[in-house]
Amino acid sequence: MVKTHRREMSVASAITALALVLAVAAPGYFSGENLGDLFMASLPVLLVAIGMTLVVVTGEIDISVGSTFAICGVAAGILSKSGVPVWLASAAACLLGAVFGSLNGALVAYLGIPSIVVTLATMTALRDGLRWATEGAWVQDLPPAFQWLGLTQTEFPFVAAIVTVMLTSAFAWGLGHVAAGRAIYATGSNPRAARLAGLNTSAVKWMVFTVLGALTGLAAVLNAVRFNQIPSNAGIGLEMKVIASVVVGGASVAGGTGRVMGTVLGVVLLAAVGPALTFLGVSAYWERAIQGGIILVAIAAEGIRHPAYRRLASAAASARAQA
Amino acid sequence: MSHTLLSTSSVSKSFEGVCALRGVSFDLKAGEVHALVGENGAGKSTLIKIMTGAEQPDAGTLTVAGRDVPHMTPALARSLGIAAIYQQPSLFPHLTVAENLALALETGTVWRRVHWTARRNRALALLEEAGAAIGPERLASTLSMPEQQMVEIAKTVGAAAKIVIMDEPTSSLMDDEVDRLFNVIGMLRTQGAGIVYISHRLEEVFAVSDRITVLRDGETVATRDTRAIDRSELIQTMVGRALTAVFPKRPVAPGAVAIELRRLSNRALGIHDVSLSVRRGEVLGIAGLVGSGRTELAETLFGLVPADGGEMLLHGEPVRIESPSHAIRLGIGYVPEDRRQHGVVLDMAVASNASLASLDAVSSRGLIDRAAERLLAESYVERLRIKTPSVSTQVGALSGGNQQKVALARWLSIGPEILILDEPTQGVDVGAKAEIHALIQDLAERGIAIIMISSELPEVLGMSDRVAVMRAGTVSGVLSRTEATQDRIIALALERP
Ligand SMILES: Nc1ncnc2c1ncn2[C@@H]1O[C@H](COP(=O)(O)OP(=O)(O)OP(=O)(O)O)[C@@H](O)[C@H]1O
Ligand SMILES: [Mg+2]
Secondary structure (H helix, E strand, O other): OOOOOHHHHHHHHHHHHHHHHHHHHOHHHHOHHHHHHHHHHHHHHHHHHHHHHHHHHOOOOOOOHHHHHHHHHHHHHHHHHOOOOHHHHHHHHHHHHHHHHHHHHHHHHHHOOOHHHHHHHHHHHHHHHHHHHHOOOOEOOOOOOOHHHHOOOOHHHHHHHHHHHHHHHHHHHHHHHEHHHHHHHHHHHOHHHHHHOOOOHHHHHHHHHHHHHHHHHHHHHHHHOOOOOEOOOOOOOHHHHHHHHHHHOOOOOOOOOOOHHHHHHHHHHHHHHHHHHHHOOOOOOHHHHHHHHHHHHHHHHHHHOOHHHHHHHHHHHHHHHHO | OOOEEEEEEEEEEEEOOEEEEEEEEEEEEOOOEEEEEOOOOOOHHHHHHHHOOOOOOOEEEEEEOOEEOOOOOHHHHHHOOEEEEOOOOOOOOOOEHHHHHHHHHOOOOOOOOOOHHHHHHHHHHHHHHHOOOOOOOOEHHHOOHHHHHHHHHHHHHHHOOOEEEEEOOOOOOOHHHHHHHHHHHHHHHHOOOEEEEEOOOHHHHHHHOOEEEEEEOOEEEEEEEHHHOOHHHHHHHHHOOOOOOOOOOOOOOOOOEEEEEEEEEEHHHOEEEEEEEEEOOOEEEEEEOOOOOHHHHHHHHOOOOOOOEEEEEEOOEEOOOOOHHHHHHOOEEEEOOOHHHHHOOOOOEHHHHHHHHHOOOOEEOOEEOHHHHHHHHHHHHHHOOOOOOOOOOEHHHOOHHHHHHHHHHHHHOOOOOEEEEEOOOOOOOHHHHHHHHHHHHHHHHOOOEEEEEOOOHHHHHHHOOEEEEEEOOEEEEEEEOOOOOHHHHHHHHHOOO
16 A cells, blocks of 8 residues: 555556667567557456455465466366357356365465465366366367357457456456455455454455456456367466566565556566567567566565665765765 | 763754654763653654664764764674663564574574573573563563563663663553563663663653653753653653643443453463453453453453353343454454554555544445545544654554554544453553543543553553452452552452462
């Protein structure tokens, strides 16, 4: 609940700087086709990252989202192949995601097991469970109505964009203006004080995991309908992309701070960097190194806000003032 | 003539535009107790943080034993013989008491061998000297607030320091324990140490100090010999105005019984067979030594750890309180003792903290009305004189006493029927204390049943209609307002079974 928007400003400047470099060096980057691809590829990451922001603000983490993502996509495909209407299959996938999320949440909130342990276990269990069930096979021969959610190829991006923008704004606004949002920050900042203030901190934690699960299910559907087959190994590494975006966006893994707007910018920055390298003729091998660099810079910026650093900085400032 | 151990001259310090100290000069002589007093946010803690190197001054000089120290650091302070008890105990929660003491006191290389028995024995001896009955094997996280303070005192005893700084060391200690601290102080003084003593309890300041320096709004307003100033003059110097009655107790005709306990027990918290009742409009004071189960009783009533035996009746109806949110729904409010850790959310703004327990009142259909929230917070900022740049300032940036007031505002704003206050004026300055006492009186007149836990006997005697004294996890006696005296309370608190 920091009042200043310093982090958002610096991530936005980084994005602007990148855009300026690209505008000069590789104007092709801004072709409708490339931006469209970029947009469609980052939508799922964004949706999951919004859910992850809530979880990180409560001071927890969920590394099982990649596995949930894979299962939900496959489930949507199988259902729709068996004749279930596409919207119902999509709803079922979200529900399935919510169920997995609430399982994680219940283990964390009510049994008090650390979330990194719980979700490490579910990450592996769900991934291996899926591999065992599908024997590694992809879902193929999807009904035509499944593709693009039954819309045309040009309509779909608009619908997807509208859904995402609406959800993002709802969460961004809600965190600040809905009592439940306040409860999320209080739980992450000082669980004991929150409990004493009458907030049900266990329910809060359980709820954020459930929401994250549902958003992961939705992301999986929006991703699956873009292709004519659904891989059973989708979403590997998704958790890292998502957590990195959330951290770059200013949420502290210690809990209590973080905003949706920051996360949106974090997703944009990390998603834009990869293809930008290709356009600038830099080897794609550098992509991960550069993303890692961005994360390090973001975490170092966290340190700058730390009291010990501020003390150093103010001592230096007063030394300059005296000189 | 005793020599000067430490002095600051024209020290200034500001935090992001808030000026905490401006041109403060202060000196400490060998063998004296120099009290530092002032309202909440006057800059006392900031001044001592500069002495210990925890903060760097923006301007001014710090001199220790005649030498200028341009860059004080905590490590340098320690090697110059400066030891400090901070306002917020700073123990390592996952280490034992003995390890905490060792960390502060043992010297030697990182690779030295640890002698566990020696470490344990040393801890025992220090705790004994500080007058604390605490097992050295206990984890610091299991200690209550007053126990943490006693461990901090033991730390300074062991440091054999030349300069001992104590920032509100007694804020949650009772008379008996305070006396033991004064013995420790007396011993340090005869050894030629100088002591800086911060407290909002003026009786203590008069009892223990040789000189008094008054800070107001970051400036030194006076330094006087304790013998040359009296209480009312001191208060006037501190707050810049005369203060009226300290305990504005007016008799209230008590109403129906609001809460009744019949042999209530909670084995997990070590309390048993507590029988009590509080009427509407009545203030029940609860006194007792450190570890007597006062806070544990409050936690049981509030459902933090549900009771496991006996009965509890609310307005005549038996209830079993399962959780704090359940207690709040039943109209019970609880201002916890350790407010920094349990009371306020440091990362959140003053306004959000104030409304945290009454979000329903400032929101409709789950949506928070920001304007209503600000108004609510602003009214308490004014009423409790909370010193803050604005209601959107983060609570973490306020002085200790002002953080307490924010916690208090939260509970007053839920409009409870039964209010449990654990050390309501701990760490709060005289002006605000009078304000809080007047508020408690107001609430009682409005028919609220109040349970007030306090270690400060004058406060218990001044504010309560009846006083329940706790010892070893149960109530050892209940005294009416006319029966209650300092001696009888202490006798009940100490009495051996
Ligand atoms: N880290 C900080 N950031 C911003 N402001 C601060 C910080 N520390 C202290 N202040 C401000 O400096 C002023 C002096 O604070 P300080 O803690 O020294 O008061 P104090 O005299 O110890 O009060 P109390 O009796 O309440 O403990 C206050 O107005 C406080 O809000
Ligand atoms: Mg202070």
